[in-house]
Amino acid sequence: MQFRISKRGDIPRKQEILIRVIAICLSIIFAGIILLAFGLNPINIFGTIIKGSVGSEIRIRQTAMRCIPLLITSLGIIVAFKMKFWNIGAEGQITMGAFGATWVALNLSDSLPMPVMIILMMIAATICGGIWAFIPAIFKAKMGTNETIFTLMMNYIAIKFVTYLQYGPWMDPTQGGFPKIAKFPANAVLPSVLGVNIGWIFAIIFVVLVYLFMNHTKKGYEIAVVGESVETARYAGMNISRIIIVSTIISGGLCGIAGMIQASAIEKTLIAGIAGGYGFTAIIPAWLSRLNAITCFFVCVAFAMLIQGGTYLQVSLGISSAVASVVQGLILFFVLGSEFFLQYKISFGQAKKEVA
Amino acid sequence: MADMTKLAIEMRHISKVFGEVVANDDVNLQVFPGEVHALLGENGAGKTTLMNMLSGIYTPDAGEILINGEKVTFHSPSDSIRLGIGMIHQHFKLVDVMTAKDNIVIGQKTSFFTKGKELSRKVRELSDRYGLDIDPDKKVYEMSVGEKQTLEIIKVLYRGANILILDEPTAVLTPQEIKKLFKVIRNMKEQGCAIVIITHKLNEVMEISDRVTVLRKGKSINTVVTKDVNIPKLIEMMVGQKVELSIEKKKYEDKRPILTVDGLTVKNDEGKDMLSDVSFTLNTHEILGVAGVVHSGQKELCESIAGLVKADKGRIFFEDENIVGKTPRDIIKLGIRMGFIPEDRLGMGLVAGMDIVHNMILKDYQNQPGIVLHRGPCTEQAQKIVDALDIMTPSIYTPVKKLSGGNIQKVLLGREIDSAPKVLITAYAVRGLDIGASYKIYDLLNEQKAKGVGVLFVGEDLDVLMELCDRIVVLCHGEVIGVVNPDEVTKEDIGLLMTGQKLEGNKTEEEGGEADAV
Structure with a gap:
C-alpha cells in the first residue's frame, strides 16, 4: 500500500x-x-500509582514535596526556552543555588530570626543559580557560543564542585570521617505549612509571577520577540545581549531557589546529588505545557504523582x-x-x- | 513550431495541495519542441510548483505528465534529468570555490578521473552552438550573476537537456545581461529545444515567448499565442479583472534636505568594503530610488542609516544632527523608520508568530512608562491600520505568518507609516506582491511623499524605479556610481551604471548637484 x-x-x-x-x-x-x-495487572498497577500519590493525606504531602522543585525548575526553564535559549543546565543551577543557600546558612549567626535567614538564603541562591546561567549566556551574547553544550557542561562542574566541598573544605569534622557537610541550624530550615514545607506557597506565587512576567510585562514581550526573531528584535532597537542576560539570570535564579528549597527543607544540608535529576526532568513539563506557566503547574502535578506513585509501587507491591x-x-x-x-x-x- | 504532432511536454490535470493551500488545481500545459513558452502568473499562482513537478522535485497529487508523448512518473530529479529536462532555479545551485568545469561535472556519473581535455572540448562545443560565453577555468566566486546563470545553463545542456525550464531568469540581471540571455534562448529554440520561462514581467513575455500560459490562483486560465495579445489583456488574465495601473509622480517645490549621507563606508566582518564613500542627499517631498545589482550594498546602506550596523567612516546627517553612532532606539525616536523586506519577508520587522496587535506594540512599547505592557492603544492602532489599508485578516489577533504576503507587507508598512515618520526607508517593499497590492504600496509611498516625508526606496524593478522615483542613486559594488533623474535617462543607461560603467555626457548629477543647494 x-x-x-x-x-x-x-x-x-x-x-x-x-x-x-x-x-x-x-x-x-x-x-x-x-x-x-x-x-x-495493569489496572492494579495504575490504581496503585494513583492511590500511592493521592490516596492519603501523607501521600498527598509527599507528592506535593516532589512537585515543588519540579515546578519551580520548570518555570525557570520556561523563561529561557521562550527566548529559544536552550538551558539544559538547570541541574547545575539547582546545585549552585543550594550551594549559595548553604553558605549563608552555615556562615551567618544561628541567632538570626528565621524569616531574615530564609530571605538571605533565597537571595544567595538566586544569585548563585543566576551566575551559573549567566556564564553561558554572556558567552552566547558576546561570542555566539552554543548554549546547549555549555549549560550541560556547567552541570558537571557544579556537581563536582559540591563533591569537592563535601570531601574537602566543608567536610563536617563531627561526622566521624564521613564526607558530609554540616546540618543547617534550625533557623535555616524552611517551616511547614499544612504539613508541607513552605516551598509550595513559593511555587504557587512563582507560577503567577512567571505567568504575569511572560505575558504582561515589557521584558516578557522582549524575550518572546528575541525568541521568535533576533533580526526583528535588533531592528526594533532592543538590546539583545541585555535581554539574553536578564532572562537567563531569571531562569537560573528560579532554578537556584529550587535548589535552596531542596537543601533547606529536604536534605537540611548540601549534598552533591541535591538536584536529583529534577533539572532534567523539569524540561519535560516545561515543554509539554508549551511554555505556559499555568499549564505547567498542572503538568508538574501529574508528573509528581507519577514519581510519587512509582515510589509507592516499590514499597507496597515490591x-x-x-x-x-x-x-x-x-x-x-x-x-x-x-x-x-x-x-x-x-x-x-x-x-x-x-x-x- | 517544428513538429506539431509530438509535444515535448504535456501536463494534464495536474493538482498539488500543501496543507490547505491548493498550489495547483487541474492545471494543463502543452509545450512544443522549438517553442519558447512563458508561464505567467502572479506570485503564488503556482508557477514554480508546477515546474518543480516537471523537474521531479515534487510529485503531483493528481494528473499525469507526458514527455515527448510518453507518460512518465518521476521519483526524483534524476529521473527528469535522464529524460532531458533541465531546470535553472532562481537561486543558483553552484559550488562557489570550484571552477566552471568542476561545477559542470559534479554529480555526474563519470569515470574516476575526469578527462579534462575532453570536457573542455565539450563545453566549448556547447558554448559555440548556443552562443554561450564562459571561461571553463574561472572560479564561481569570481563570476558575475550573469556568468553564473550562463554556467547553470551550460550545466543542464551538458547533461543533455533539450527541455529547459528557467525560473524567473531575469530577476537578477541587468538589462544588458537580459539581452544576452534572450539571444541564448533564441539560439536554443532554433536548435529545437523546448523552453519554459517562468516570469511575471510582461514586457519580457511579449519579447521572448511564442505562446503564454497564464496561471491564476493555481488554475491554468488560458494558453494564448503571444503575438495575438497585448499587455493589458495579459494583466487581465493574470489578475482576473481589468486593472488601471499608473503611478503618479508629483513634483513639489518646497523641498529641503532632510537626510544627508556623507562619505559613508561600511566594512563587513572580513574587512571588505560593503559601502565605500557613499554620499547623497534625501529631500523632503521626495522619493529617492536606490538601484543596483543584488548585494551592491543596499542592505548595508539601509541598516547603517537605521543604526543597525556600524559605519566605519563617514557621517549621516538627519536634519542637522550626525546620527552615526546613535543606537537604533534613538534613531527611531528621531523619526527615521525603516521597512526592510528581506527575501523571506518575515525576517526583519515583524514577529511571525505574533498577532497584528503584538506586532504594533513592537515599535511603541519602549515609550510606555513602567514595566507593564499596555496593549490597549495598540489594539486600536491595529484595527485602524487593518481598516485603512484593507488588510485581509480573520481578526487582529491572527498571527501575521498566516496572512498572505501582500497583507504582511501592509501590516509592516502600515505600522511604520502610522508613526508619522520624517524619513521612511523601504527596501524591496513590493517583493512578492501581486500587481494590485504593489500599486497600493506605491500609492501609500506617494501619500507619504505628499506629507513631506523623505522616502528612500530600494527597488529591484527598474521600470518601477523610473516611474516612481524623483531621483535614483545607482550603487555598484558599494559605491555610488551615479545619481540620475529618471526623466532624462533610459533604462539601459541605468543598467550600464549598475554594472559600473559611467555614462558619457552629464546625465548624472555631479556630486549630488541640485540636492545640495543648501
Missing part, C-alpha cells in the same frame, strides 16, 4: 485537543500492554519504581509523537482528485 505524508493546514482547537487526549489514552493503553507482557518511569516515558513519547499528527496528515492509497 502506498502512503503519502503531507502538511496539514490549521486544525480546529477541538480536534487538536482530541488528538492530544487520544495520545495520552494510547500511552496508557500501551503501557498496560507492556505491563501485561511482564505478567503484571515492583520496581522503574514501572512508573516506563509510563512517564510512554506519555512523553506519545504526546510528542502527536505533534507530528498535528502538523502532518497521512493519506493512504493512490491519490484522488480532491474537491477543494
Whole structure:
C-alpha cells in the first residue's frame, strides 16, 4: 500500500485537543500492554500509582514535596526556552543555588530570626543559580557560543564542585570521617505549612509571577520577540545581549531557589546529588505545557504523582519504581509523537482528485 | 513550431495541495519542441510548483505528465534529468570555490578521473552552438550573476537537456545581461529545444515567448499565442479583472534636505568594503530610488542609516544632527523608520508568530512608562491600520505568518507609516506582491511623499524605479556610481551604471548637484 505524508493546514482547537487526549489514552493503553507482557495487572498497577500519590493525606504531602522543585525548575526553564535559549543546565543551577543557600546558612549567626535567614538564603541562591546561567549566556551574547553544550557542561562542574566541598573544605569534622557537610541550624530550615514545607506557597506565587512576567510585562514581550526573531528584535532597537542576560539570570535564579528549597527543607544540608535529576526532568513539563506557566503547574502535578506513585509501587507491591518511569516515558513519547499528527496528515492509497 | 504532432511536454490535470493551500488545481500545459513558452502568473499562482513537478522535485497529487508523448512518473530529479529536462532555479545551485568545469561535472556519473581535455572540448562545443560565453577555468566566486546563470545553463545542456525550464531568469540581471540571455534562448529554440520561462514581467513575455500560459490562483486560465495579445489583456488574465495601473509622480517645490549621507563606508566582518564613500542627499517631498545589482550594498546602506550596523567612516546627517553612532532606539525616536523586506519577508520587522496587535506594540512599547505592557492603544492602532489599508485578516489577533504576503507587507508598512515618520526607508517593499497590492504600496509611498516625508526606496524593478522615483542613486559594488533623474535617462543607461560603467555626457548629477543647494 502506498502512503503519502503531507502538511496539514490549521486544525480546529477541538480536534487538536482530541488528538492530544487520544495520545495520552494510547500511552496508557500501551503501557498496560507492556505491563501485561511482564505478567503484571495493569489496572492494579495504575490504581496503585494513583492511590500511592493521592490516596492519603501523607501521600498527598509527599507528592506535593516532589512537585515543588519540579515546578519551580520548570518555570525557570520556561523563561529561557521562550527566548529559544536552550538551558539544559538547570541541574547545575539547582546545585549552585543550594550551594549559595548553604553558605549563608552555615556562615551567618544561628541567632538570626528565621524569616531574615530564609530571605538571605533565597537571595544567595538566586544569585548563585543566576551566575551559573549567566556564564553561558554572556558567552552566547558576546561570542555566539552554543548554549546547549555549555549549560550541560556547567552541570558537571557544579556537581563536582559540591563533591569537592563535601570531601574537602566543608567536610563536617563531627561526622566521624564521613564526607558530609554540616546540618543547617534550625533557623535555616524552611517551616511547614499544612504539613508541607513552605516551598509550595513559593511555587504557587512563582507560577503567577512567571505567568504575569511572560505575558504582561515589557521584558516578557522582549524575550518572546528575541525568541521568535533576533533580526526583528535588533531592528526594533532592543538590546539583545541585555535581554539574553536578564532572562537567563531569571531562569537560573528560579532554578537556584529550587535548589535552596531542596537543601533547606529536604536534605537540611548540601549534598552533591541535591538536584536529583529534577533539572532534567523539569524540561519535560516545561515543554509539554508549551511554555505556559499555568499549564505547567498542572503538568508538574501529574508528573509528581507519577514519581510519587512509582515510589509507592516499590514499597507496597515490591515492583520496581522503574514501572512508573516506563509510563512517564510512554506519555512523553506519545504526546510528542502527536505533534507530528498535528502538523502532518497521512493519506493512504493512490491519490484522488480532491474537491477543494 | 517544428513538429506539431509530438509535444515535448504535456501536463494534464495536474493538482498539488500543501496543507490547505491548493498550489495547483487541474492545471494543463502543452509545450512544443522549438517553442519558447512563458508561464505567467502572479506570485503564488503556482508557477514554480508546477515546474518543480516537471523537474521531479515534487510529485503531483493528481494528473499525469507526458514527455515527448510518453507518460512518465518521476521519483526524483534524476529521473527528469535522464529524460532531458533541465531546470535553472532562481537561486543558483553552484559550488562557489570550484571552477566552471568542476561545477559542470559534479554529480555526474563519470569515470574516476575526469578527462579534462575532453570536457573542455565539450563545453566549448556547447558554448559555440548556443552562443554561450564562459571561461571553463574561472572560479564561481569570481563570476558575475550573469556568468553564473550562463554556467547553470551550460550545466543542464551538458547533461543533455533539450527541455529547459528557467525560473524567473531575469530577476537578477541587468538589462544588458537580459539581452544576452534572450539571444541564448533564441539560439536554443532554433536548435529545437523546448523552453519554459517562468516570469511575471510582461514586457519580457511579449519579447521572448511564442505562446503564454497564464496561471491564476493555481488554475491554468488560458494558453494564448503571444503575438495575438497585448499587455493589458495579459494583466487581465493574470489578475482576473481589468486593472488601471499608473503611478503618479508629483513634483513639489518646497523641498529641503532632510537626510544627508556623507562619505559613508561600511566594512563587513572580513574587512571588505560593503559601502565605500557613499554620499547623497534625501529631500523632503521626495522619493529617492536606490538601484543596483543584488548585494551592491543596499542592505548595508539601509541598516547603517537605521543604526543597525556600524559605519566605519563617514557621517549621516538627519536634519542637522550626525546620527552615526546613535543606537537604533534613538534613531527611531528621531523619526527615521525603516521597512526592510528581506527575501523571506518575515525576517526583519515583524514577529511571525505574533498577532497584528503584538506586532504594533513592537515599535511603541519602549515609550510606555513602567514595566507593564499596555496593549490597549495598540489594539486600536491595529484595527485602524487593518481598516485603512484593507488588510485581509480573520481578526487582529491572527498571527501575521498566516496572512498572505501582500497583507504582511501592509501590516509592516502600515505600522511604520502610522508613526508619522520624517524619513521612511523601504527596501524591496513590493517583493512578492501581486500587481494590485504593489500599486497600493506605491500609492501609500506617494501619500507619504505628499506629507513631506523623505522616502528612500530600494527597488529591484527598474521600470518601477523610473516611474516612481524623483531621483535614483545607482550603487555598484558599494559605491555610488551615479545619481540620475529618471526623466532624462533610459533604462539601459541605468543598467550600464549598475554594472559600473559611467555614462558619457552629464546625465548624472555631479556630486549630488541640485540636492545640495543648501
